[in-house]
Amino acid sequence: MFTAPEPPVRDRMLSARDHDCALLGLTGTAGGEVWGYAGRTLSAAVATPTTPAWLRLVSEPHGKGTGKLWEGPKEAERSMPPTVPRPRLLGLRDWSADGCDYRAELYEYVTTTPVSESPVIRRGMDLPDTWWHSLHRSLDRIATVPTDRVAVREQYIRRRVPEFTNIIPGQITWTTAHGDLHWANLTGPQLTLLDWEGWGTAPTGYDAANLYLHSLHVPDLAERVRKEFAHVLGTPAGLIGELTACTEILQAAARVPFYADLADHVRQHVDQLRALASTPDRTAQPQPPLPRRHGGPHSNT
Structure with missing residues (x-):
């Protein structure tokens, strides 16, 4: 939705995305990145060993990985009725590096654009x-x-x-x-x-x-x-x-x-x-x- 951030932020987020993909056994697709405001989020299609999926990476300064925006997707998965059409959250992973807190959210892949x-x-x-x-x-x-x-x-x-x-x-x-x-x-x-x-x-x-x-x-x-x-x-x-x-x-x-x-x-x-x-x-x-x-x-x- 937004343009790619400045190179230091872009490189940091891409590196964090690659790190998470390696740990989870995900294969990233070339290009197609979707950036959030000021590079706070980075999303893209990935492939699990069995199915396509969607990976969303969120970052905040270290110690700030809490609160409404951070927890929203997880709480929506818990609270929203299944009759509300949305990508189901398959899993998430938190870690810290480079002075930032990261959360990787793995979703089912939505075929409609x-x-x-x-x-x-x-x-x-x-x-x-x-x-x-x-x-x-x-x-x-x-x-x-x-x-x-x-x-x-x-x-x-x-x-x-x-x-x-x-x-x-x-x-x-x-x-x-x-x-x-x-x-x-x-x-x-x-x-x-x-x-x-x-x-x-x-x-x-x-x-x-x-x-x-x-x-x-x-x-x-x-x-x-x-x-x-x-x-x-x-x-x-x-x-x-x-x-x-x-x-x-x-x-x-x-x-x-x-x-x-x-x-x-x-x-x-x-x-x-x-x-x-x-x-x-x-x-x-x-x-x-x-x-x-x-x-x-x-x-x-």
Whole structure:
């Protein structure tokens, strides 16, 4: 989803990946690496002695290999119902080297490809009705999963949403969410939900809002998302979820090029949300403009 990091990080991650493949008896495929933000993760297809698989390598500075993102995939494997289509986690391995903590996650191989190579889609996609029905069922099932994991912190919403949207959030309705629902994390034409490190509680409508915002370069697709999730998008119930998703993208735009390209569309959408926030049954209130600060992609800070 992201470009390869600077050579020192790239070489370190590739070396760690090769080390893990040797220990686990995996054969790496040439090329095809998928990089996370700033080289934090590296994923690629591999082959076990009996079957193809997918290896995802995560790194953090030594002593930082803990917390929500680190444990998300393992906890999703334990908590998510099997009816939610996702790659099953076959095993994981932790180790430390070169001043970093590493976790290697081995998944079953998914034969269907992501709808888009980038989180922000730029071309039309004709997905069958069965795909949309499967997405609805999956999000409904995720919403029922009890968890103490947090995808978006209330402190972040209270602090950053007014800063980037000039709207003060009111009462928040919470649900369990995938937490990173965009087109690079959804496969088609058969649906699989990828990347479970950030799942947890989030405002109602947050997942649907993320999918909508990542569709804004393709108006027909954006309109389809809006229609599919009309029960939350553009409603008072989903307003804070939409504002939160907008805030994260606007905050990330300073560092992530594809969010910088999307930012004007998102600001236009925020202008539309202000009208909703001004209705009598609003769950957020406009406020005078505040100066903006910038952070990393979906930093939740």
